[in-house]
Amino acid sequence: MSPCPSLRSTNKAVWPCAAARRPQVPVQLASAMLMLLSAGWAEARLNAANIGAITALFFFLVLLAATQDIAVDGWALTLLSRRNIGRAPAPRAPARRLALK
Numbered sequence: 001m002s003p004c005p006s007l008r009s010t011n012k013a014v015w016p017c018a019a020a021r022r023p024q025v026p027v028q029l030a031s032a033m034l035m036l037l038s039a040g041w042a043e044a045r046l047n048a049a050n051i052g053a054i055t056a057l058f059f060f061l062v063l064l065a066a067t068q069d070i071a072v073d074g075w076a077l078t079l080l081s082r083r084n085i086g087r088a089p090a091p092r093a094p095a096r097r098l099a100l101k
Helices: 024-047 051-079 082-087 089-100
Strands: none
Touching: 024 051
16 A cells, blocks of 8 residues: 555655645745745846846746646646536636736
8 A cells, every 4th residue: 555545656756745635835835945046046147137047047937837737737636526527627717817807
């Protein structure tokens, strides 16, 4: 029996047991740490007009955000019953439109 029964076999080596229930938390922490630790660095690169370094920083931030989005979507699907999985996108569409206004 796996010590993390909610993990699939491919993810056992990647996620510790504490992150098995909420895989988006480590990604949120990584994003927050990257932003906090790179704030002064990014300001220095902006003053030096080093666009390549700033682009690389934002690439990793967007990559972490996309990873978090996938983790949250997968986690939400595990919470829904089979009958309600098809209805999951229904509240998201109006919420996204409202958020963009």
